[in-house]
Amino acid sequence: MTYQNYSLKQLQQIDAAHHLHPFTDHKDLRAAGSRMIVRADGPFVYDSEGNEILDGMAGLWCVNIGYGRNELAEAAYQQMKELPYYNSFFRCTTPTPTLLAKKIAELAPKGLSQVFFGSSGSEANDTALRLVRHFWALEGKPEKNRIISRKMAYHGSTVAGTSLGGMEGMHGQLGGAVPNIVHVMMPYAFELSLPGESDHDFGMRAARAVEDAILEAGPDKVAAFIGEPVMGAGGVKIPPASYWPEVQRICRKHDVLLMLDEVITGYGRTGHWFAAETFGVEPDTITTAKALTSGYQPLSALLVGDRIAGTLQEKGGEFYHGYTYSGHPVACAVALKNLEIMEKEGLVERVRDDTGPYFAEMLRERIGGHPLVGEVRSVGLMGAIEIVGDKRTRERFQPVGSAAVLVRDHAIGQGMMMRATGDTMILSPPLIWTRQTIDLAGERIARALDLAE
Numbered sequence: 206m207t208y209q210n211y212s213l214k215q216l217q218q219i220d221a222a223h224h225l226h227p228f229t230d231h232k233d234l235r236a237a238g239s240r241m242i243v244r245a246d247g248p249f250v251y252d253s254e255g256n257e258i259l260d261g262m263a264g265l266w267c268v269n270i271g272y273g274r275n276e277l278a279e280a281a282y283q284q285m286k287e288l289p290y291y292n293s294f295f296r297c298t299t300p301t302p303t304l305l306a307k308k309i310a311e312l313a314p315k316g317l318s319q320v321f322f323g324s325s326g327s328e329a330n331d332t333a334l335r336l337v338r339h340f341w342a343l344e345g346k347p348e349k350n351r352i353i354s355r356k357m358a359y360h361g362s363t364v365a366g367t368s369l370g371g372m373e374g375m376h377g378q379l380g381g382a383v384p385n386i387v388h389v390m391m392p393y394a395f396e397l398s399l400p401g402e403s404d405h406d407f408g409m410r411a412a413r414a415v416e417d418a419i420l421e422a423g424p425d426k427v428a429a430f431i432g433e434p435v436m437g438a439g440g441v442k443i444p445p446a447s448y449w450p451e452v453q454r455i456c457r458k459h460d461v462l463l464m465l466d467e468v469i470t471g472y473g474r475t476g477h478w479f480a481a482e483t484f485g486v487e488p489d490t491i492t493t494a495k496a497l498t499s500g501y502q503p504l505s506a507l508l509v510g511d512r513i514a515g516t517l518q519e520k521g522g523e524f525y526h527g528y529t530y531s532g533h534p535v536a537c538a539v540a541l542k543n544l545e546i547m548e549k550e551g552l553v554e555r556v557r558d559d560t561g562p563y564f565a566e567m568l569r570e571r572i573g574g575h576p577l578v579g580e581v582r583s584v585g586l587m588g589a590i591e592i593v594g595d596k597r598t599r600e601r602f603q604p605v606g607s608a609a610v611l612v613r614d615h616a617i618g619q620g621m622m623m624r625a626t627g628d629t630m631i632l633s634p635p636l637i638w639t640r641q642t643i644d645l646a647g648e649r650i651a652r653a654l655d656l657a658e
């Protein structure tokens with residue numbers, strides 16, 4: 206890597222001249238320039254100016270085993286030398302996706318034993334959308350093709366991912382979504398619960414919105430409901446305990462498939478291998494990506510339940526769908542090593558029994574009382590801090606989102622990477638965080654809040 210031959214200013218000029226960034230206002234970027242992250246180790250990333258930053262986002266919800274794991278580089282290297290690429294099309298495959306599919310099936314909730322690989326969460330959701338519609342067509346019900354999703358859901362950036370998602374800004378630029386997808390209210394008690402409404406009742410009301418949408422379309426027209434167990438990009442919105450069991454009951458009652466998008470929550474984030482277990486849901490599909498390789502390689506896996514897989518095998522006929530890199534041998538070799546490390550180090554159990562509860566305590570004790578904070582919440586190592594102008598009324602600063610961006614920028618100045626979405630600060634650190642790392646994060650976040658006040 207020869208970036209050392211360039212000054213930061215030069216790199217920023219080259220970046221502005223040639224590199225279009227995802228989810229970025231390029232006018233802003235041109236004016237302000239990018240921070241260049243140049244290396245990383247354990248829970249820290251380092252920028253070109255030598256600043257050490259504690260990575261509270263695990264990259265983008267993905268680097269669960271932390272940075273600098275040579276075993277993953279070694280696994281990629283060995284696989285590249287032996288067989289860098291071959292496809293899984295046309296009744297052919299390679300050993301690593303085969304063995305990875307078996308491994309994922311072993312870790313997955315019961316009844317999800319088949320896996321379809323892609324390179325991103327968006328691709329996996331695209332596959333899931335097409336697969337559930339294909340399933341109902343094979344079952345002789347092609348008109349049962351409507352999908353119910355939620356406002357503010359994030360399911361990716363492809364046309365299908367954006368259409369499944371419920372982000373208004375993204376829909377505004379889409380110029381026509383995939384048809385037959387409707388969006389219902391999200392289970393976000395902090396903003397949507399009514400005065401005096403209990404968490405339980407709010408969860409039941411949010412679940413009822415799913416049933417209303419099913420009844421409005423007619424159950425014979427509804428293929429599936431899709432949801433993130435915890436809405437991630439939308440602001441770590443953790444549903445009340447009543448929500449998922451009720452959604453599941455409703456889906457079963459109307460024979461509507463239940464699709465979980467665990468691109469963020471899959472592989473340990475909530476203290477179980479899958480958040481389906483955390484929330485007691487038995488879905489028909491689970492979309493995963495990110496932490497499957499801890500972000501060291503792009504890879505996604507759609508877990509498919511026995512009902513759908515059984516129909517595919519029984520009825521036959523080609524599923525006209527696939528990607529050149531479905532089951533890429535190098536990405537799969539890295540994923541196998543990543544899962545091996547997670548198991549060996551007991552990272553999921555550690556989040557469940559120790560660091561998850563300690564993280565919740567840190568947020569509650571150190572951050573929750575701050576005058577700018579309206580609520581803290583977390584599950585496993587996934588947390589949110591609501592920034593408000595008035596703690597009592599929960600009134601936000603204007604313009605919406607400005608205060609959170611200020612907190613984010615102060616946090617980076619304090620050596621702490623967090624994300625701001627609307628007025629919500631988000632945390633999703635690597636699962637290797639210890640109690641000490643959590644304490645360090647608490648100190649830095651508290652200082653950032655003080656500076657923003």
Ligand code: PLP
Pocket residue numbers: 324325326327328330359360361362366433437438466467468469494495
């Ligand atoms: N689904 C969820 C829940 C996500 O959070 C994301 C990305 O953040 C995606 C899907 C899309 O994944 P990708 O960016 O790998 O396409």
